[in-house]
Amino acid sequence: MGSLDDALLMTAITLAKNGLYVNVHAQPGARKPSLRGMHGDALKIAVREAAQDGKANAAIVDFMAGALGCAKRQVEVTSGQSSRRKRLFISGDVSLITRRLHELVADV
Numbered sequence: 001m002g003s004l005d006d007a008l009l010m011t012a013i014t015l016a017k018n019g020l021y022v023n024v025h026a027q028p029g030a031r032k033p034s035l036r037g038m039h040g041d042a043l044k045i046a047v048r049e050a051a052q053d054g055k056a057n058a059a060i061v062d063f064m065a066g067a068l069g070c071a072k073r074q075v076e077v078t079s080g081q082s083s084r085r086k087r088l089f090i091s092g093d094v095s096l097i098t099r100r101l102h103e104l105v106a107d108v
Helices: 003-010 055-068 094-106
Strands: 013-016 019-027 034-039 042-046 075-079 085-091
Touching: 003 094, 013 094, 019 055, 019 094, 034 094, 042 055, 055 075, 055 085, 055 094
Parallel strands: 019 042
Antiparallel strands: 013 019, 019 085, 034 042, 075 085
């Protein structure tokens, strides 16, 4: 991944003491769950589930946990529960999570 992509991804990430925050743009009702790249300063994540009763939020948590290789309990929607624009907190080793996010975006 080039330096421009690195810089763009870093606009979506805020480092914290025990993890990091990630801005997410949700795309519910997609054919298949996937990371679709960047949407402004947010990762665009597509999920099959509809945006009702928290189903899409749960699917985003499941997707991110699977993509990062961490437990679901480490991924939490901290804001934007009823919006396409969300903020996730991912707890754990910041350098490991950041490296994995870079790999995921590079694969898009």
